[in-house]
Amino acid sequence: MDQGEDFVVANNLDDLVNKMNELVDNSLLNKDEIKKQIEARDRELDNLFTKDLQVTALRGSRFYRGDRLIRTAKPHKILDPKNGPLIAVKLNIISRKTLGGLQTNLSGQVLNSDGCVIKGLYAAGETAGFGGGGVHGYRALEGSFLGGCLFTGKIVGENIRTS
Numbered sequence: 001m002d003q004g005e006d007f008v009v010a011n012n013l014d015d016l017v018n019k020m021n022e023l024v025d026n027s028l029l030n031k032d033e034i035k036k037q038i039e040a041r042d043r044e045l046d047n048l049f050t051k052d053l054q055v056t057a058l059r060g061s062r063f064y065r066g067d068r069l070i071r072t073a074k075p076h077k078i079l080d081p082k083n084g085p086l087i088a089v090k091l092n093i094i095s096r097k098t099l100g101g102l103q104t105n106l107s108g109q110v111l112n113s114d115g116c117v118i119k120g121l122y123a124a125g126e127t128a129g130f131g132g133g134g135v136h137g138y139r140a141l142e143g144s145f146l147g148g149c150l151f152t153g154k155i156v157g158e159n160i161r162t163s
């Protein structure tokens, strides 16, 4: 929080929103609107039957002892000063997974829109759809990307060597 250029820390909401707007040199955030939203969220912590999905999910995950001990902090009111300073983080958007784009045959040769081989062009890994949603079925199964990427890299390398 001290070093990160995308982190903003303040003791009250007014300062936090001002600093967030200063960070991007633009008054993108409206103090009153943010306050209204956080107060509405904090209010739900007093409601055992809340329909707030985030609060419900937090409470749900704390039923499991593993999450309760190391992963999910006890839900608390954001605007209660006894819970420490307010922290905001500027988000930067990245593409985490592409799930492919180029169609190949099983040797890794890229196919054109007619399904014919484009001579001399190969693709392996995520760009060929072999991250997750390739060898493991249509869905992007978490944690299953690297294996398929390495495997297709090996296949393509071998095919280039022997062609």
Ligand SMILES: Cc1cc2nc3c(=O)[nH]c(=O)nc-3n(C[C@H](O)[C@H](O)[C@H](O)COP(=O)(O)OP(=O)(O)OC[C@H]3O[C@@H](n4cnc5c(N)ncnc54)[C@H](O)[C@@H]3O)c2cc1C
Binding pocket: 095, 096, 097, 124, 125, 126, 127, 131, 142, 143, 144, 145, 146, 147, 149
């Ligand atoms: C945050 C995050 C967490 C992940 N966690 C997991 C996980 O826990 N388990 C798992 O299995 N998978 C995980 N993945 C997915 C996995 O890391 C990727 O699917 C995998 O690394 C893709 O490998 P790749 O070689 O196909 O592509 P990349 O690793 O994207 O390699 C492509 C390379 O091409 C280079 N390049 C691009 N354009 C050009 C150009 N014009 N000329 C020359 N070079 C170029 C890029 O710089 C890059 O080095 C995660 C991905 C992310 C982003």
